[in-house]
Amino acid sequence: MSPQSLLLSRNDIEFLLYDWLDVEALTSRPRFADHSRETFDAVLDVCADLAEKLFAPHNKKNDTHEPVLVDGKVRLNPEVKVALDALAETGVLAATADAEAGGLQLPQVVQSACAAWFAAANIATWSYAMLTIANAGLLLEHGSPEQVDKFVRPMFEGRFHGTMCLSEPQAGSSLADITTRAEPQADGTYRIFGNKMWISAGEHDLGENIVHLVLAKIPGGPAGVKGISLFVVPKYLVEDDGKAGARNDVVLAGLNHKMGYRGTTNTVLNFGEGVHLPGGSPGAVGYLVGEPHRGLTYMFRMMNEARVGVGAGATALGYTGYLKSLDYARTRTQGRAPSAKDPESPQVPLAEHADVRRMLLAQKSFVEGALALILFCGKTIDEQRTATTAEERDRLTLLLDILTPIAKSWPAQWCLHANDLAIQIHGGYGYTREYDVEQHYRDNRLNPIHEGTHGIQGIDLLGRKTTIAGGAALRELESLIRSTLDKAAAAGGEAADLGHQLDVHLHRLIEVTRQVNTEPDAALRLANASLYLEATGHIVLAWIWLEQFLAAGTGEDHLRQGKRHTARYFYRYELPRTQPQLDLLATLDPTTVECDPAWL
Amino acid sequence: MSPQSLLLSRNDIEFLLYDWLDVEALTSRPRFADHSRETFDAVLDVCADLAEKLFAPHNKKNDTHEPVLVDGKVRLNPEVKVALDALAETGVLAATADAEAGGLQLPQVVQSACAAWFAAANIATWSYAMLTIANAGLLLEHGSPEQVDKFVRPMFEGRFHGTMCLSEPQAGSSLADITTRAEPQADGTYRIFGNKMWISAGEHDLGENIVHLVLAKIPGGPAGVKGISLFVVPKYLVEDDGKAGARNDVVLAGLNHKMGYRGTTNTVLNFGEGVHLPGGSPGAVGYLVGEPHRGLTYMFRMMNEARVGVGAGATALGYTGYLKSLDYARTRTQGRAPSAKDPESPQVPLAEHADVRRMLLAQKSFVEGALALILFCGKTIDEQRTATTAEERDRLTLLLDILTPIAKSWPAQWCLHANDLAIQIHGGYGYTREYDVEQHYRDNRLNPIHEGTHGIQGIDLLGRKTTIAGGAALRELESLIRSTLDKAAAAGGEAADLGHQLDVHLHRLIEVTRQVNTEPDAALRLANASLYLEATGHIVLAWIWLEQFLAAGTGEDHLRQGKRHTARYFYRYELPRTQPQLDLLATLDPTTVECDPAWL
Incomplete structure (x- = not known):
C-alpha cells in the first residue's frame, strides 16, 4: 500500500501495532505461535489492497444508489457482492477463529487493524461482513457442533451471511420489552412469532442463505431480560447436505431509509406471519442456541465486541475524513497570514492558518487516539483469551468491561466531530456531495445511536x-x-x-x-x-x-x-x-x- | 395559529417580543407610529399561517426532489413558486422598507419573528425570499433612484428575484482575491467578465427576471478589497417600460449538489462568456451601484444583516427540531426509571428519563436563547435606525458590530448541536428520512460555513x-x-x-x-x-x-x-x-x- 492512502495511515498503524503495543510479543503465546510480524504485515497488505481496490470505489455509489425493493426482494449494487466475495476468498472473515474451525487464528488486534481499512473504504459494504463475523463468532462460542457445521462454516466461506435480530418497534433500547415469542415443538425446535426492527442486512441477494440470530421469549419464562432466549432462524432451512432448502417463514416487511450507511440495507422483518409456511404448522422454524433464558447473556458477550466494533467504525470514518481534509488543506490556497500586508502576495495553503491547524490537530487527536484505543482493546482481548491464569483472565475481563462503553461512545462522539471539522476545513466544497467528507459525516451519525x-x-x-x-x-x-x-x-x-x-x-x-x-x-x-x-x-x-x-x-x-x-x-x-x-x-x-x- | 405548532412556539415569541423586549414601545417612535401590538400580531398570524400551509408541506419534497437542470434551465418544485407568490402578496418582502418605497415600515424585530416561521417551515424555499429581501435592501440604501424603480419595486412585488454574487472558485473566504472585472463603457455602464461560485438562486423559473448583485474589480483600481466595486447585473436587461427584455450574458455553468438546503438551487455562473451577446460588444451589462471601489463596504453593510440572518435560520431549524423531539419524547415510551423493580410495569415516556430531559433542556437553552438573541439584535437595529441623536446611533452601531459575529456563529454552532440532540432523542427513528430531524441536521450544517x-x-x-x-x-x-x-x-x-x-x-x-x-x-x-x-x-x-x-x-x-x-x-x-x-x-x-x- 502507498503510505499516501487517504483511507488510513499505514505508518501510524505500524507505529501503534509494533512500536507501541509490541504486538509481535503475542506470537510467543501458543495460540499465535504460527504467526510473526511478516504474517501480520501480509494480512494487512491484502486487506489494505482489497479495501482500496474493491471497497472504496463504490462507496459513493452505495450512498447515491441505495438498496431497492423489487418484487419483495432487495437489490444491492453488484459491487457489494464482488467485494464481499473477494473478502471471503482471503479467509479474513474467520481471521480470529480457531484453525480447526477454518480460522486463521490471528490476534484480534490485527483483525481490528484490517477491519479499519474496510470501514474507512466503505462502511456500508463492510457492515455485511462485520455482521457475519459477529454472528459466526457467537455461534462458535455458544452454538452446538451441529449449528457450527450448518451455519458457521458456510458463513466463513462467504456462502451464507448473518444478522442480529434484537430490536422490535416497541423495544429498542429496552430489550426487556421484546414480545417475539418462541413456541417449543415436539422435535426440540421452536416456532418463532414476532416483528423485528432495524435489522441490518435482513434481506439481500448476496449469498445462498441468511442466518438470523433472533432474541425471543419462550412462553412461561421469567419476565424481563431474564426470560430472553436466543435462536438461529435461517431464511432457508438447511438440508442435511448443507444446501439451502425450503423457505422459512421470515418475511421482509419493509426497508428503513437512513441519513447515511445507505448501502447497508436496513429492514423490518416479520417472523411467523404465515406467508411462507414451513412444514405445515405456523411460525418460523428456530433452533435454540445454548440454554433457554440465557439469550441476553450470550448476546451481550457478542454485543461488547460489537460495541467496540461500532467505535472502530466511527474511528475509521473519522480517520479517512481527517486525511482527506489534511490533503485539501495542504493543496487549497486561500487568504494570507494575519501579518501579510501586500494584497497581491500569493494566497497560502489552508494549512498555514492557525485555526485550520487547530481543526487538523483536533481531528488527529480524535482519530489517532480512537484508533489507538480500539487497538489497545483488541490486544487486551487477545491477552485475555490467552491468559494462563484465571486471575489474569478476570483482571483483563474487568478492564475490558470498563473500557467497552468508552471504546464505543468516545469514537462515536469525537470522530463524528472530526468529520464535522473535515467539512469545515473544506468550506462550501465540503458541504457538497462532490467531495467525500459530507458522506462520512452522515454515515458516522449512526454510531452514537446503534448498539446502545x-x-x-x-x-x-x-x-x-x-x-x-x-x-x-x-x-x-x-x-x-x-x-x-x-x-x-x-x-x-x-x-x-x-x-x-x-x-x-x-x-x-x-x-x-x-x-x-x-x-x-x-x-x-x-x-x-x-x-x-x-x-x-x-x-x-x-x-x-x-x-x-x-x-x-x-x-x-x-x-x-x-x-x-x-x-x-x-x-x-x-x-x-x-x-x-x-x-x-x-x-x-x-x-x-x-x-x-x-x-x- | 395553534400554540401546538411544531415549527415554533408562538407563546415564546410573544413572551420575547412583548414581555421581555417591550416591542410595543417602538410604536412611540415616528417611524413605527402607525403600528401597534395588533398590527404586529396580525402580521405574525399571516406569516405563521402561510408558513404552516404553503411552506412546511413541501419541505421534505424540496429535499428529496432537488432542483434539476433541464435544457440549460433549472426546474424547481412547483410548490416553491406557489409559496413565494403567496408571500409576495402579503407585502412581507418589503416588511421593513419605507412606506414610500412600497414597504410596510415594520420594525426589524417583528420581521425577524416572521422570518423565523418561514425558515422553520422550509428554509430552502424561504432562502429565495431572504436573498431578494437582502438584495432589495442593499439597492434601496445605495442604489440610484432609477435602480430602485427598475429593480427594487419588481422585487418587492415578487416579479423579480435577487442574488448575491461574491465568491469565486479561487476566492471564497478571501474576497480580496476575486478576479471578476468590470470594463467601463462610454455610456456609463460596465461590461462584466468572470466566474462566480456558490450563487444561491442563481438560476430558476420563479419570476420574470433575476437581479444579480455582483462584486467585481474595475481595471486600474487599488489592489485587494479596496478595489472592489458593486454592480447590478440583471439576467434580462430591463426595458424602459419595466419589462424584462433582451438576455444579458450571464450563463449558468453548473449546479452544486449539497448535503442539505437542497431546495435552494446553488449555481456556478459565468459572466461575459459570449454565450448571450447583448448589443454586439462582449461582456455582461452591469450598472455600478454607488461609487467605484466601495463595493465591499456596501456589501458588508448588507452582509452584517445577512450574518444575523444566517443565525436566525440556524435558530429556526434548531427550534423546530427541538419541538419535534419534545413531541416525540412525550409520546414515545421506552424503558423505566432506574429505581423500577418490576420488568412488567409499563414503559414510561422518553421525557421521564433524566438524560433525555438533559438533551431537551440543552436544546431549549440553545434554541430559545438563540431566538432571544436574534430578536434582541432586531430590536437594536430598529433603535439604531430610529435613534434621535448621533451619539445614540453610534453607540448602538458599536453594539451591533460586536454582536454580529456572535449572532451568526453561536446559533450556527449550538442550534446545529440541538438538531444533533433531536436525532439522538429519536434514536434509530431519528436517523431515518421518515422523520424530519435528520433533514434539519443536514440543512443546518450549512450555517457554520456560509456568510463567513x-x-x-x-x-x-x-x-x-x-x-x-x-x-x-x-x-x-x-x-x-x-x-x-x-x-x-x-x-x-x-x-x-x-x-x-x-x-x-x-x-x-x-x-x-x-x-x-x-x-x-x-x-x-x-x-x-x-x-x-x-x-x-x-x-x-x-x-x-x-x-x-x-x-x-x-x-x-x-x-x-x-x-x-x-x-x-x-x-x-x-x-x-x-x-x-x-x-x-x-x-x-x-x-x-x-x-x-x-x-x-
Whole structure:
C-alpha cells in the first residue's frame, strides 16, 4: 500500500501495532505461535489492497444508489457482492477463529487493524461482513457442533451471511420489552412469532442463505431480560447436505431509509406471519442456541465486541475524513497570514492558518487516539483469551468491561466531530456531495445511536461498570493509568509534566466517582451519567496520548514529532473540558431530575 | 395559529417580543407610529399561517426532489413558486422598507419573528425570499433612484428575484482575491467578465427576471478589497417600460449538489462568456451601484444583516427540531426509571428519563436563547435606525458590530448541536428520512460555513470588533450586561446568584481580552480566535438567559417555570464550558502556530 492512502495511515498503524503495543510479543503465546510480524504485515497488505481496490470505489455509489425493493426482494449494487466475495476468498472473515474451525487464528488486534481499512473504504459494504463475523463468532462460542457445521462454516466461506435480530418497534433500547415469542415443538425446535426492527442486512441477494440470530421469549419464562432466549432462524432451512432448502417463514416487511450507511440495507422483518409456511404448522422454524433464558447473556458477550466494533467504525470514518481534509488543506490556497500586508502576495495553503491547524490537530487527536484505543482493546482481548491464569483472565475481563462503553461512545462522539471539522476545513466544497467528507459525516451519525446510545453507555459505565466487583474494574483502569504515570515520571521533562496533569484529572475522577456512587437515589446518581462517560472518555484518551508520547520517544521524524505535538494539543485543548463536567457531577446536580416535563 | 405548532412556539415569541423586549414601545417612535401590538400580531398570524400551509408541506419534497437542470434551465418544485407568490402578496418582502418605497415600515424585530416561521417551515424555499429581501435592501440604501424603480419595486412585488454574487472558485473566504472585472463603457455602464461560485438562486423559473448583485474589480483600481466595486447585473436587461427584455450574458455553468438546503438551487455562473451577446460588444451589462471601489463596504453593510440572518435560520431549524423531539419524547415510551423493580410495569415516556430531559433542556437553552438573541439584535437595529441623536446611533452601531459575529456563529454552532440532540432523542427513528430531524441536521450544517465561516467570525470578533474605536464596542457590550447584573442584584435571591456567576465570567472575559490584545504578534494573538468567539458567545447567552429569568419573574405558568429552569440549566451545564477556553486564551497558547504542517 502507498503510505499516501487517504483511507488510513499505514505508518501510524505500524507505529501503534509494533512500536507501541509490541504486538509481535503475542506470537510467543501458543495460540499465535504460527504467526510473526511478516504474517501480520501480509494480512494487512491484502486487506489494505482489497479495501482500496474493491471497497472504496463504490462507496459513493452505495450512498447515491441505495438498496431497492423489487418484487419483495432487495437489490444491492453488484459491487457489494464482488467485494464481499473477494473478502471471503482471503479467509479474513474467520481471521480470529480457531484453525480447526477454518480460522486463521490471528490476534484480534490485527483483525481490528484490517477491519479499519474496510470501514474507512466503505462502511456500508463492510457492515455485511462485520455482521457475519459477529454472528459466526457467537455461534462458535455458544452454538452446538451441529449449528457450527450448518451455519458457521458456510458463513466463513462467504456462502451464507448473518444478522442480529434484537430490536422490535416497541423495544429498542429496552430489550426487556421484546414480545417475539418462541413456541417449543415436539422435535426440540421452536416456532418463532414476532416483528423485528432495524435489522441490518435482513434481506439481500448476496449469498445462498441468511442466518438470523433472533432474541425471543419462550412462553412461561421469567419476565424481563431474564426470560430472553436466543435462536438461529435461517431464511432457508438447511438440508442435511448443507444446501439451502425450503423457505422459512421470515418475511421482509419493509426497508428503513437512513441519513447515511445507505448501502447497508436496513429492514423490518416479520417472523411467523404465515406467508411462507414451513412444514405445515405456523411460525418460523428456530433452533435454540445454548440454554433457554440465557439469550441476553450470550448476546451481550457478542454485543461488547460489537460495541467496540461500532467505535472502530466511527474511528475509521473519522480517520479517512481527517486525511482527506489534511490533503485539501495542504493543496487549497486561500487568504494570507494575519501579518501579510501586500494584497497581491500569493494566497497560502489552508494549512498555514492557525485555526485550520487547530481543526487538523483536533481531528488527529480524535482519530489517532480512537484508533489507538480500539487497538489497545483488541490486544487486551487477545491477552485475555490467552491468559494462563484465571486471575489474569478476570483482571483483563474487568478492564475490558470498563473500557467497552468508552471504546464505543468516545469514537462515536469525537470522530463524528472530526468529520464535522473535515467539512469545515473544506468550506462550501465540503458541504457538497462532490467531495467525500459530507458522506462520512452522515454515515458516522449512526454510531452514537446503534448498539446502545450514548445515554445507555453512560448508565452502563457509571451504573454498572464502576461498581462491579466492588469497584474492581475501575481500580484496574486506575492501575493501568498509574503505571503509565510512573513511566512518565521516570522519563522526566515534558512527559513528566503531562503525567502530572493527567494525575490531577485521574485523582479527581476517582474522587468524584466515589462521591456519586454513595448517592442512594438511583435517578439522581445516574442523572449525569452521560457527562460522566464523556469525562472518563477524555481522561482515558489523555492516557492514550501520554502512552503515544512516550512511545514516540525523542524521534525527530514527522510521525513522532506529530505524535508528541498532538499529545500537547490534547492536554492543552481537550483534557481541560473534563473539569466543569466533573465539578457538575460532584454536586449531584438535580437540574434534569427536578425538571417537570411540562416546563419544556 | 395553534400554540401546538411544531415549527415554533408562538407563546415564546410573544413572551420575547412583548414581555421581555417591550416591542410595543417602538410604536412611540415616528417611524413605527402607525403600528401597534395588533398590527404586529396580525402580521405574525399571516406569516405563521402561510408558513404552516404553503411552506412546511413541501419541505421534505424540496429535499428529496432537488432542483434539476433541464435544457440549460433549472426546474424547481412547483410548490416553491406557489409559496413565494403567496408571500409576495402579503407585502412581507418589503416588511421593513419605507412606506414610500412600497414597504410596510415594520420594525426589524417583528420581521425577524416572521422570518423565523418561514425558515422553520422550509428554509430552502424561504432562502429565495431572504436573498431578494437582502438584495432589495442593499439597492434601496445605495442604489440610484432609477435602480430602485427598475429593480427594487419588481422585487418587492415578487416579479423579480435577487442574488448575491461574491465568491469565486479561487476566492471564497478571501474576497480580496476575486478576479471578476468590470470594463467601463462610454455610456456609463460596465461590461462584466468572470466566474462566480456558490450563487444561491442563481438560476430558476420563479419570476420574470433575476437581479444579480455582483462584486467585481474595475481595471486600474487599488489592489485587494479596496478595489472592489458593486454592480447590478440583471439576467434580462430591463426595458424602459419595466419589462424584462433582451438576455444579458450571464450563463449558468453548473449546479452544486449539497448535503442539505437542497431546495435552494446553488449555481456556478459565468459572466461575459459570449454565450448571450447583448448589443454586439462582449461582456455582461452591469450598472455600478454607488461609487467605484466601495463595493465591499456596501456589501458588508448588507452582509452584517445577512450574518444575523444566517443565525436566525440556524435558530429556526434548531427550534423546530427541538419541538419535534419534545413531541416525540412525550409520546414515545421506552424503558423505566432506574429505581423500577418490576420488568412488567409499563414503559414510561422518553421525557421521564433524566438524560433525555438533559438533551431537551440543552436544546431549549440553545434554541430559545438563540431566538432571544436574534430578536434582541432586531430590536437594536430598529433603535439604531430610529435613534434621535448621533451619539445614540453610534453607540448602538458599536453594539451591533460586536454582536454580529456572535449572532451568526453561536446559533450556527449550538442550534446545529440541538438538531444533533433531536436525532439522538429519536434514536434509530431519528436517523431515518421518515422523520424530519435528520433533514434539519443536514440543512443546518450549512450555517457554520456560509456568510463567513466560524474561523472568519472569530477573527472578526477578536481581531476587529474588540479593538474598534479603542475597544468601545466591547465596552458597550459590557455595560449592557452590567445593567442586567444590577437588575439581578436588586431582584436578589436566585437572580442575584445567577448574576454573580455571570459577573465572574464577564470579568474574566474582559481581563483575557485585554491580555490577548497586548500581544504584538498577530498570528499568535489571533491563533485561538475561534475559542474566543465560543467563550464570548456562551457569556452573551448567559446574559440572554439571565434577562429571560428576570422577565419570567415569579410566574408559575409552564412557560415561565420553563424559562427559569432553562436558565438554571444554562448556568450549571453551559456557562462553565468557557472557563478552560478563557484559561487557554490567557496563555496565548502557541500549539497551533508552532505546529509544522508536515507533522500532521
